[in-house]
Amino acid sequence: MYTEELISAIPFKEIIGQLPNTIVDISIDSRSVQPKSLFICIKGYTVDGHDYAQKAVEMGATVIVTERQLQLEGEIAQIIVQDTNRALGILAAKFFDYPSTDMTMIGVTGTNGKTSVSGIIHHMLIGMGEKSAVSGTIGFNLNGILYESANTTSDALSTQQMIFRAKMEGCHAMVMEVSSHGLALGRLAGVDYDIAVFTNLTHDHLDFHGTMEEYGNAKGLLFSQLGQDFTKNKYAVLNSDDPWSEKYAKMTSYPILTYGLVNDAVFKAENCCYDDNLTTFDMVTPVGTFPVSMQLIGEFNVYNVLAATAVFYAQGYEMDVIIEQIEDLAPVRGRMEKVKTDLPLKIFIDYAHTPDAIEKAINAALPYKKPENKLIFLVGTGGNRDKSKRPAMAEKASIADYVVLTTDDPRFEEYDSITGDLAKGMLHENYACIGDRAEAVRHAVSVADPGDIIIFAGKGHEDYQIIGNTKYPHSDAEIAIEAGRLKFV
Ligand SMILES: CC(=O)N[C@H]1[C@@H](OP(=O)(O)OP(=O)(O)OC[C@H]2O[C@@H](n3ccc(=O)[nH]c3=O)[C@H](O)[C@@H]2O)O[C@H](CO)[C@@H](O)[C@@H]1O[C@H](C)C(=O)N[C@@H](C)C(=O)N[C@H](CCC(=O)O)C(=O)O
Numbered sequence: 001m002y003t004e005e006l007i008s009a010i011p012f013k014e015i016i017g018q019l020p021n022t023i024v025d026i027s028i029d030s031r032s033v034q035p036k037s038l039f040i041c042i043k044g045y046t047v048d049g050h051d052y053a054q055k056a057v058e059m060g061a062t063v064i065v066t067e068r069q070l071q072l073e074g075e076i077a078q079i080i081v082q083d084t085n086r087a088l089g090i091l092a093a094k095f096f097d098y099p100s101t102d103m104t105m106i107g108v109t110g111t112n113g114k115t116s117v118s119g120i121i122h123h124m125l126i127g128m129g130e131k132s133a134v135s136g137t138i139g140f141n142l143n144g145i146l147y148e149s150a151n152t153t154s155d156a157l158s159t160q161q162m163i164f165r166a167k168m169e170g171c172h173a174m175v176m177e178v179s180s181h182g183l184a185l186g187r188l189a190g191v192d193y194d195i196a197v198f199t200n201l202t203h204d205h206l207d208f209h210g211t212m213e214e215y216g217n218a219k220g221l222l223f224s225q226l227g228q229d230f231t232k233n234k235y236a237v238l239n240s241d242d243p244w245s246e247k248y249a250k251m252t253s254y255p256i257l258t259y260g261l262v263n264d265a266v267f268k269a270e271n272c273c274y275d276d277n278l279t280t281f282d283m284v285t286p287v288g289t290f291p292v293s294m295q296l297i298g299e300f301n302v303y304n305v306l307a308a309t310a311v312f313y314a315q316g317y318e319m320d321v322i323i324e325q326i327e328d329l330a331p332v333r334g335r336m337e338k339v340k341t342d343l344p345l346k347i348f349i350d351y352a353h354t355p356d357a358i359e360k361a362i363n364a365a366l367p368y369k370k371p372e373n374k375l376i377f378l379v380g381t382g383g384n385r386d387k388s389k390r391p392a393m394a395e396k397a398s399i400a401d402y403v404v405l406t407t408d409d410p411r412f413e414e415y416d417s418i419t420g421d422l423a424k425g426m427l428h429e430n431y432a433c434i435g436d437r438a439e440a441v442r443h444a445v446s447v448a449d450p451g452d453i454i455i456f457a458g459k460g461h462e463d464y465q466i467i468g469n470t471k472y473p474h475s476d477a478e479i480a481i482e483a484g485r486l487k488f489v
Pocket residue numbers: 028029030031041042043044045046047048049050052150151152153154155179180181182
């Protein structure tokens with residue numbers, strides 16, 4: 001790309017040195033700079049990208065975008081800007097020629113349900129014969145190939161790269177999980193969303209946002225970032241049972257589609273029945289009431305498919321086509337996913353790691369628990385992350401008959417510090433604190449009797465446990481099945 005054309009997109013204070021005619025790439029990581037590229041220095045939480053500018057030059061960068069003049073050796077042009085992070089979003093969108101404007105962009109935000117709702121929409125699109133891409137906690141899924149990503153919402157450059165790749169592959173739509181960190185840190189700058197979806201807002205990430213108010217406001221940016229271009233049919237899809245929806249409705253001028261189970265909503269579920277592998281309900285919509293029978297289990301999944309329904313309705317799909325897809329949906333990986341086993345137990349793997357998700361996961365299992373059986377709930381929490389949610393997590397876990405408190409990526413924190421914080425919230429005495437997660441899983445199985453239900457929460461789709469800086473292989477399901485075979489066979 002012509003360098004002058006690219007940088008015409010940003011205001012800059014000064015250019016030092018001779019700009020090359022063209023650049024072939026842009027980068028924010030000195031370790032992966034291509035020759036003849038433009039390197040943007042980003043101030044991070046751990047290091048400052050300005051300190052890696054020289055390394056980027058050595059790797060072949062020919063232009064550096066920086067907040068101050070740097071003493072660099074070699075032939076290099078420097079563009080001085082006020083805020084490199086802001087410049088990054090604009091340059092990345094321009095470099096990839098604003099790819100989000102050529103696809104239907106769907107952003108899903110909320111404390112819980114982002115992965116579930118995004119995955120549901122993505123799979124429904126594919127079921128309808130559309131090409132779709134999805135990015136989020138599980139990675140970037142393009143044409144069935146999953147690419148790992150470090151974050152739920154990736155940095156602004158990777159985000160534009162992903163959208164560009166989806167566009168080049170001919171995707172009709174891209175669904176993105178939008179985290180509050182991503183919004184607050186400007187990782188979504190330049191993404192032109194068509195539909196913004198809100199699931200719910202409950203306690204999480206206060207180590208980063210400080211207060212619920214700040215956390216909620218960060219999520220609201222998705223709705224204000226829908227913009228003001230009324231030549232486009234854009235929508236906000238809001239959960240009418242969550243009080244934050246009223247605030248988000250005020251943050252956009254586009255039409256609102258609401259969904260829910262309790263308050264008035266455009267899409268509402270009534271007469272819900274829950275089993276361990278089937279959920280049925282009546283979906284009340286603007287064009288009639290439709291019976292739905294689906295494999296996704298739990299009330300939270302009724303919310304999730306209602307949100308997805310609103311997204312498809314907004315795009316003009318017929319209700320019978322939408323419902324056919326919902327009825328075909330396979331359970332979302334690691335979200336109240338029933339483990340296939342011949343053990344006399346019902347075992348679920350779930351990703352709940354917030355107080356609200358824990359309550360929802362347990363409530364999803366209660367309707368089919370027989371009075372003579374126990375519901376055993378294992379829950380861990382991450383080390384060196386939001387500690388304030390720990391007691392509230394255990395408080396919700398107390399709904400279960402027996403609780404195993406453990407760790408979920410302890411990182412550099414002592415096991416006892418994590419389980420001790422959790423234990424402060426327990427409302428009954430039927431629990432054990434076992435920091436080693438594999439041991440904790442075995443313990444949960446050891447206290448189970450035939451007919452009991454066990455939910456292993458927190459790891460979901462993840463197949464590792466992070467201790468220190470190292471990822472160790474870990475599978476709750478495999479350990480549980482092995483322990484179950486020893487106990488019951
Ligand atoms: C606090 C936070 O958000 N950190 C993110 C941030 O890392 P950082 O600030 O430490 O970056 P850094 O390592 O200091 O690097 C600064 C700059 O120097 C550059 N650098 C660095 C080293 C080098 O040798 N050369 C070089 O050029 C880096 O490429 C970068 O441009 O930038 C990184 C690259 O974009 C992110 O991967 C990283 O997310 C970390 C892994 C993280 O844990 N983030 C969490 C808090 C997060 O964002 N979570 C949300 C929500 C998840 C949820 O909903 O549950 C998410 O969206 O993932």
